Amino acid sequence: TQLLEQSPQFLSIQEGENLTVYCNSSSVFSSLQWYRQEPGEGPVLLVTVVTGGEVKKLKRLTFQFGDARKDSSLHITAAQPGDTGLYLCARTSGTYKYIFGTGTRLKVLA
């Protein structure tokens, strides 16, 4: 049912390391969003990508939308403890529904 699979599910790294999180689907989608959720809070939008092959940068975060618009990746350079959280990819299904990925829990150790 339009599942968005994320990998890895869990990631624990040291401060300063780089990492990549993946979001994959068997379906083509018109756009994809990435959200970050911190403990005790709701998800907050980081970025929306809409064009196949698109790359967007947000400080140390780089987001890429696959050419075939079936996958996306989030790369974090020189991770910091403040990057700790749950990262969720999401797509809209029609106008009134967001489908979220399975999530990646990131912990960055100081």
Place this chain on the structure above:
Amino acid sequence: DTAVSQTPKYLVTQMGNDKSIKCEQNLGHDTMYWYKQDSKKFLKIMFSYNNKELIINETVPNRFSPKSPDKAHLNLHINSLELGDSAVYFCASSQAGTATEAFFGQGTRLTVV
């Protein structure tokens, strides 16, 4: 000023009780949602409303009854609570359309004992 606010933040109750969660948004959005996040952090849609009208009911048991008195409010009432209802419930809002940003409340952690 909080964009999407829901109350209460924590709710502990016994099986069989009835409880309500309230949600309000001050963003002027026309669409509001209820999502359930389970212990594995999977976020699943329950309901979506557009201009006070129910648009999506994602096969949620009818013990869950949402109510939208106006575009800015979407409350969730749950009857006969069961252990399996324990989860974090998120209210969200957005302007209708594809790829628009969804704004979430802080969540209500419901524990049924």
